[in-house]
Amino acid sequence: MPNPNYNNDLQKSPMPAQAPEIRNKNFEEVALGYDAETAVKEANRCLNCKNAPCVSGCPVNVKIPQFIDALANGEFLRSYEIIKSTNALPAVCGRVCPQENQCEGLCVRGKKGESVAIGRLERFAADYANEQDASPVTNDIEQKDIKVAVIGSGPSGLTCAGDLAKLGYKVTVFEAFHTAGGVLQYGIPQFRLPKEIVSKEIESLRALGVTIQLNMVIGKVFTVDELFEDGYKAVFIGTGAGLPAFMNIEGESLRGVYSANEFLTRVNLMKAYDDKFDTPVKKSQRVAVVGGGNVAMDSARCAKRLGAEVYIIYRRGEAEMPARAEEVHHAKEEGIIFRNLTNPTKILGTDEVTGIECVEMTLGDPDASGRRRPVEKEGSNFVIDVDCVIMAIGTTPNPLIKSTATGVTFNKRGCIIADENAKTTADGIYAGGDAVSGAATVINAMGAGKIAANSIHEYLQNM
Numbered sequence: 229m230p231n232p233n234y235n236n237d238l239q240k241s242p243m244p245a246q247a248p249e250i251r252n253k254n255f256e257e258v259a260l261g262y263d264a265e266t267a268v269k270e271a272n273r274c275l276n277c278k279n280a281p282c283v284s285g286c287p288v289n290v291k292i293p294q295f296i297d298a299l300a301n302g303e304f305l306r307s308y309e310i311i312k313s314t315n316a317l318p319a320v321c322g323r324v325c326p327q328e329n330q331c332e333g334l335c336v337r338g339k340k341g342e343s344v345a346i347g348r349l350e351r352f353a354a355d356y357a358n359e360q361d362a363s364p365v366t367n368d369i370e371q372k373d374i375k376v377a378v379i380g381s382g383p384s385g386l387t388c389a390g391d392l393a394k395l396g397y398k399v400t401v402f403e404a405f406h407t408a409g410g411v412l413q414y415g416i417p418q419f420r421l422p423k424e425i426v427s428k429e430i431e432s433l434r435a436l437g438v439t440i441q442l443n444m445v446i447g448k449v450f451t452v453d454e455l456f457e458d459g460y461k462a463v464f465i466g467t468g469a470g471l472p473a474f475m476n477i478e479g480e481s482l483r484g485v486y487s488a489n490e491f492l493t494r495v496n497l498m499k500a501y502d503d504k505f506d507t508p509v510k511k512s513q514r515v516a517v518v519g520g521g522n523v524a525m526d527s528a529r530c531a532k533r534l535g536a537e538v539y540i541i542y543r544r545g546e547a548e549m550p551a552r553a554e555e556v557h558h559a560k561e562e563g564i565i566f567r568n569l570t571n572p573t574k575i576l577g578t579d580e581v582t583g584i585e586c587v588e589m590t591l592g593d594p595d596a597s598g599r600r601r602p603v604e605k606e607g608s609n610f611v612i613d614v615d616c617v618i619m620a621i622g623t624t625p626n627p628l629i630k631s632t633a634t635g636v637t638f639n640k641r642g643c644i645i646a647d648e649n650a651k652t653t654a655d656g657i658y659a660g661g662d663a664v665s666g667a668a669t670v671i672n673a674m675g676a677g678k679i680a681a682n683s684i685h686e687y688l689q690n691m
Contacts, residue, residue, distance in 0.1 A: 233300065235272040238341025243348055252532050252562035255418045255501050259323070264304070267352040271300035273337060274344050281334040282346060287675025288315045288387070292331060292346055299349055308357035311350055316390035317383065317429045317674065319358060320412060322351025323421050325671045326552050358428050369436070372396040374688055377460040379446045379629075382410020383670045384661025385466035386433060387677030388684075393436040395685050400460075402444040407497060410468055411662075412670070414497040415489070417526050419533070423496075445628070452633035452657065461691065462656045462684045465633070465644060466677060469623040469662035475518070479575025480619075484510055488519070488527045488620035495530045512536045512616035516584045518572055519620030520549040523667075525556065527618045528564045538564045539612060543571040543589050543602040571602065573609065575617055583611045625663045633657060641666060650680035651687075658684055 244260040245251075251258050262270065274296045282292045291310050298307035311318045327333075327347035335343030374397050378389045381403040389399045407413050409426045434440065446452065446467075455463055472487030474480050491509070494500045500509035515531040517524050520542035528538045540559070542549060545568050549556060560566065569589045576583040588608035591600035624642045635654030637645045643666055644659040646652050652659050660676030662668055 231272065231276075231300075233268075233272045235269055237273060240273075240342045240345040240348070241266045241270040243345075248558075248561035248563070251419065252529075255533055257422050258419050258558060261355055262348055262352045264302075264352075264356075267299055267304075267349060268302060270345050271296045271349055274300065275337055277336050281336065282331040282344075285330040285332075285334040287330070287671050288321075288678050290315050290318075290331070290350070295353060296344065296346070296349055299353060304353060304356045305360065305362055307353040308362060311353055312357075314678075315350075315674070316387045316433065317412075317670075318350050319354035319425045319429055320383070320421060321671055321674070322347050322349075322354055323425070324416060326669055328553065330671065358425070369394060370396045371437075372398070374398065375400065375460045376684060376688075377402065377455045377463045378466060379452070379463065380404075380410060380466035380468060380661075380663070381408040381430070381440060382466055382468045382661060382673060383412065384468075384663075384673040384677035384680070385410065385464065386430065387674040388464045388466060388658075388660070388681045389438045389677075390433050390436060391678055391681035392684060393433065393438045395681070397685075397688070398439075399437070400439045400441060402446050402450075403440060403442050404445045404467075405497065406442055408440050408442065410466075414493040415523065415526070416670075417492070417496055417530050418501075419529070420526070447628040447632040452629070452636075456656065461688055462658065463633075464650075464677070464680050464684065465629060465636075465652075465657065465659040465663055466661045466673070466680075467626055467629055467663045468673075469625045469643075469667045471624045471626050471642070472619065473622040473624065474619055475572065475621065477572060477574050479577060479581070482575055482577045482581050483579055484512070484577070484581035484616045485575060486510075486616070486618045488517075488523045488618055489623060491527055491618050492523070492530065495534075501530070501534060509534070510616050512614075514612075514614040515539070515616040515618060516541055516572075516612060516614045517618045517620055518542075519622075520544065520551055520568075521620065521622075522551045522555055524618075524620035525551045525559050527620050529559055529562060531616070531618065532562055532564055536616070539567050539614070540564060541567050541570050541572060541584070541586060541612075543569070544599060545569055545591060548591075548599045567612070569602070571604070572617075576611065581615050581617055583613045584617055585609060585611050623662075623667045625666075629663070648679075649683040650676060651683055656687065 295310040332343040498507040500507035661673035
């Protein structure tokens with residue numbers, strides 16, 4: 229029977245947001261979320277396809293048509309429960325997932341006009357449930373007297389822990405920092421992902437019985453081998469990729485040069501933007517952010533909010549930028565200056581940064597990544613006067629795990645080698661997320677955590 233409320237609008241319902249000239253001076257959330265009326269209206273744009281190609285684009289296989297159908301019928305809590313059955317962190321995913329390249333990229337509705345706003349609807353359902361203080365159902369979980377250790381409380385670790393807890397395992401998460409959440413806490417700014425949201429999602433995992441131990445640096449406090457000696461039957465390593473990369477150019481040791489990891493950790497996790505906290509961070513006048521990914525956009529937008537004029541320096545063109553189009557759009561709206569086809573050659577200064585020397589680039593033939601290779605324009609060097617440089621050109625896994633997990637092997641980039649089922653080369657040890665893939669997206673890390681939980685369950689069932 230046809231949906232009498234079907235909405236044939238070709239465009240998504242707009243997302244309300246703070247005005248750029250206001251938000252670029254505060255750390256409050258930029259996107260304000262749908263109200264109930266808008267959410268129902270947008271949900272009624274869904275065609276409820278039988279083959280649901282959108283689901284195949286989701287690394288955690290959210291039951292997208294079902295949760296949207298519940299939303300369209302005003303059953304907001306039921307919608308949340310459907311999402312939560314496969315996704316441990318819906319309020320996070322609704323905010324930071326690259327839906328345009330995943331579920332929404334495969335939406336049939338998008339063949340004529342724009343796709344259904346799946347991410348915005350997921351956020352609405354999760355936020356509604358949080359406002360209602362909805363808790364996960366735990367009374368039907370059959371408890372098993374089997375301990376599993378999860379190292380790292382980022383997206384992959386939290387997903388793995390949640391799925392294993394739902395299966396009845398006694399899960400302990402070991403987190404090196406003083407706050408759980410990994411990159412969700414230290415990497416993604418408050419204005420994109422409020423930390424209260426992250427804390428709420430983590431509390432829902434604790435309600436499932438997950439134990440989280442903080443300030444536990446595995447490799448210093450315990451080795452992975454000692455976890456097995458302590459009675460854990462399986463271990464998942466989800467330690468992310470927190471070791472920053474630099475260009476190895478002159479001047480990188482000057483005061484005022486940050487890795488994006490350090491800068492974002494100081495601002496986000498340690499709240500350097502708030503005068504109530506004593507976290508030191510350079511209050512700069514002019515900042516250069518080197519890189520073109522989401523981390524570069526986050527760094528630039530944070531620096532802008534701290535009062536600086538900000539340049540993004542990227543060696544390719546805007547079309548080649550790996551950052552989400554929405555993040556680039558927001559950065560431009562907020563007054564950040566883009567210097568594309570530009571590459572740094574040295575950082576200037578004696579003790580502190582006074583400028584960055586760059587060279588203009590052109591695009592040549594495609595390289596191994598499939599993107600056109602940047603080529604220097606000879607004699608095109610110029611200087612941008614800045615007093616701070618933030619390097620946002622990638623990260624690799626922390627090497628500490630290498631010395632603590634007997635039998636686990638690593639590739640030349642320092643990433644853990646694991647198969648398609650997240651199994652490493654050591655019996656009982658599984659790994660996923662950025663520790664395996666290198667720096668990637670939150671949702672891909674979550675997908676890896678889900679695969680690992682299934683593999684660990686199968687392994688423990690067959691012991």
